[in-house]
Amino acid sequence: MIRLNLVLLLGVVLSALYLVGVQYDSRRLYSELDHATSTAHKLAAENERLQVEKRAQATSARVEQLAKSRLQMRAANPAITTYVAYSVGAAAPEPASMAGVSAQGKQP
Numbered sequence: 001m002i003r004l005n006l007v008l009l010l011g012v013v014l015s016a017l018y019l020v021g022v023q024y025d026s027r028r029l030y031s032e033l034d035h036a037t038s039t040a041h042k043l044a045a046e047n048e049r050l051q052v053e054k055r056a057q058a059t060s061a062r063v064e065q066l067a068k069s070r071l072q073m074r075a076a077n078p079a080i081t082t083y084v085a086y087s088v089g090a091a092a093p094e095p096a097s098m099a100g101v102s103a104q105g106k107q108p
Contacts, residue, residue: 056062067073074080
């Protein structure tokens with residue numbers, strides 16, 4: 001009977017130690033999950049902030065202001081606009097490297 005009691009006592013002690021280890025692991029994993037959730041919320045907030053900033057940077061007024069200030073661009077108006085007329089029978093101009101070569105591939 002004493003042997004059975006010792007075996008049962010050993011089983012209870014081992015079970016208690018196993019339970020302590022499982023609870024420790026459970027608390028550690030819950031802490032990691034909480035930390036990961038917190039990090040995910042921070043990243044989502046930063047992503048939203050960056051999206052808003054990106055939309056603000058891409059507004060047409062800002063692009064126009066940068067084009068005027070950095071690239072010295074100006075709005076097109078009829079005084080500086082050159083219109084090119086296209087005629088169906090017009091031949092394409094020869095490239096500069098082919099200027100001296102005739103249609104047969106010989107020089108004139």
